[in-house]
Amino acid sequence: MSTFKGKVAIVTGAASGLGLTISLKLLAEGCFVALFDLNKNALHTWFGSEANAQIMPLDITKSKSVNASVETVFQTFGRIDILVNCAGITGITNIKSHEVNDENLRKVFEINFMGSFYTSKAVIPYMLKENYGRILHIASIAGKEGNAGMLAYSASKAAVIGMTKVQGKEYAETGITVNAMAPAVIRTALVEAMPEAQVKYMADKIPMKRCGTLEEAANLAAYIVSDENSFTTGFTFDLTGGRATY
Template sequence: MTTYPGRFDGRAAIVTGGASGLGKAAAARIVAEGGKVVLWDLNAEALETAKAETGASGVVALDVSNLDAVKAAAAQSKDILGRIDILINSAGITGATVPVWEFPVDSWLKVMEINLNGTFYTCREVIPFMLENGYGRIVNVASVAGKEGNPNASAYSASKAGVIGFTKSLGKELATKGVIVNALTPATFESPILAQLPPSQVEYMKGKIPMGRLGIVDESAAMVTFMASEECSFTTASTFDTSGGRTTF
């Protein structure tokens, strides 16, 4: 992992899904580069481990699909950090892997609640703190599935397409207020979320990547931390791609 010392000096971040995977990797980079981080995740035990491993300033165990919990977590994080400059929305689930006509309604709703509504809730509650400072960076982790759609993953694909559309709208709303909003659209990369999928689905997604391999979490973390930095200053309401050539739009 290459780091850029001092890039996040004086900056404070909230990272959802921060107990593992991309969220944890991005948080570790921000801390290594001088920033402060509060990790949000549903898994309280994993959060404590991640806090020790990343050097985070604090953790909050919550379900991002619960608006009241998000409101409380945002206020708690502000108290811990003193300010909030960065929000990385990395929390997400895959849902069932079945055709639409067999898709469990409860799984569909849960995916939408966490992946899409959770992203809306966190942005809604954190943005006012950024507006107070006249500065902010928001990174919403979407997916190539939100651009292309993956068969037997309709809820995940639809939720991530929603995150992309939401990002485009929000970025335009904040374009003159010092708050930059972009989405990341990674292809499949090595992450604990893969455990939610059958091996056949993982192989299908790997087969769609022209580079012929899965991504590495640090590759996407490097892109996320650029998007979360002051260097990303003239791109907003857009998407950044880490897909091994799968999506070029």
């Protein structure tokens, strides 16, 4: 997509999984990419030789750090065109709601929801100056349907979808689109770390009877944050192999 040449993107969770794959795709398409992740070593391993990559280790649950990092990106490149929020954790899974740990629930919400809120809140003023922006929040089919045994994750992703609907409407006349993507099971490190019983529960619901790939998710993400996606906002794109048909 030639529309990415010269654009400036921020990707959270860029050191692994979907964030890594999307970052590599945007770089390959000519984007300048600021890479937000706690894992400094992994960022340097993957992007240390990339001329168009800006490595920025930080904790996205700290609003002051997010604001300072976004300001640095703007000062470096003079604009911010794209934000992709990939950072996320599942938290403790395969447990009933009455067994959920309060501290773990808060941690999941801090990363999955508050992190996406902090970053979008920080970039939107810069996008408003240009009357242009593309924001993509990575949600989950669990946020639409709820996965048993995953209260913290499902509820946090439902909150991300709710925020997407609100932001999409709020900025609909500004040239900024805000959308979400709701994958089913994608074989990432995050999924590999989950109990196999939990993964099987999710995969069995997919009519295609397979997991999605990182490349499939990155391809859809690239369209969502491209110039071509100009009349869809506040929407959650499904990537579910036929599980979600609404």
